[in-house]
Amino acid sequence: MPHAPAVKPEPSPWAIEFRDAGRVLTSEDGPKSILTEVSGRLARGRVLTLIGPSGAGKSTLLSLCNLLQTPDVGEVFVWGREVRSWPLAELRRRVGLVMQQPVMLPGTVADNLAVPSRLHGRPQADGHRLLQQVGLDPSILQRPAEELSGGQKQRVALARTLANEPDILLVDEGTSALDRESAGVIERHVRCLVTSRCLTVVWVTHDLEQARRVGDETWLIDNGRVVEQGTTEAFFEAPQTEAAKRFLRTAERGQAGAGRR
């Protein structure tokens, strides 16, 4: 099947656009707003890093982009088209998500990497190459995926998502189980895809150094709201809002503390 979405001209220059998007969960205690009035957009080929405290709504924001969760308020556009009007299989193939907890599907590593092409009836992806790209030794191809270490699973999950050849990549703490060096391999590979294939990336991370290294733009999310958005450089060098300054100060103290221990 011929297929080259990455070079196909898009009707909109914006890969992702949020317009007053919100998400409300209804529990026993009544409705609770997880995300409130999120607006902002990201151009093609840019890397956005999302930072903020745990439970701020970062993961929810990611899952609005491929409609694993539905915006209850407002709209989310991908390539200029509202997510709810996309053909779902195509939306989720092109907007790849690497989840926080990597889930291995039954079978070997090779089986896992073959799933995307099977789902979409596309030619089999090259497992060797996919593993090398994420810094894994291709010798693990025939190993049962469940037996891998946490860090290996995380990288197989990323490779599996990349097998779909997405043009937008959503990463939710995708390197949290990896050491600095392995995380560096992933970061460099993703940046390389950004340059070579004009991949657009939204990367949720707790690691501020990582957010700074990989991001072109950075948004700080707190309590379901985007409290500051701007270029990564400006965000870290000259934060505008009180909330961002406070967040960075607290994070710095935390990291200094971690360094002393």
Added chain:
Amino acid sequence: MSLWTLALTLAFVVAAMLVSLWQRLGLEKDMVVATIRATVQLLVIGYVLKFVFHMDNFALTAAMVALMTCVAADNAGRRGRGLAGRFWRPFAAIAAAEVLAQGFLLAVHVIPGRPSYIIPISGMIIGNSMVACGLFLNRLRDEARTRNAEVWALLALGANPKQASRAVVKAATKASMIPTIDSAKTMGLVQLPGMMTGQIIAGADPIQAVRYQLLIVFAIIASAAITSIVLGFLTYPRLFNRFWQLVV
């Protein structure tokens, strides 16, 4: 067996009630109700069957089978707790099993097309399909919950509901067929099946009784499979909403 000798067997119930009173189990009232219900229901069905057998009318036989299917579907639908809808999905699954299995038996003249054959055999097919439905629905929900992460991972890769729920439906189908297969494995070793026992007591040749029992065993294995597969096709979309998000 005369009514008088049947009445003597009520001594069993009286004995059980005495045990209940002595041990203060408080079950006497339930026993009376159960005894009366069983007696009335079976006597009524006996007369109904006698009438239907006597009429030997195809439409009447078909109506009787349809009624049995409805009762079974209603019962199975209750166990589905919303997953299968109230009625029509279990009905379609049970009816498919009954029509295919019974249709085959009639088409190749394994059994004569008389109500005295069709109705009891339908009863066994439908009853077994009903149990398979209940097991399938319970298991489908449980499997979807325990394999929740796997299903979401597949959805995130762009799987449609059918692709994302394949493993879940397969596990539920398997689980719903295991009791039927297990009982076939131990048949005759652990217990003599009710129909065969009845035929032997009524004076039939045990070899003939065994042949009919085997027919039933084969028919219910096939009907359990048909029921689960049809129900699987009809219910997997209900695990998802219109945006292909898992909702159980």
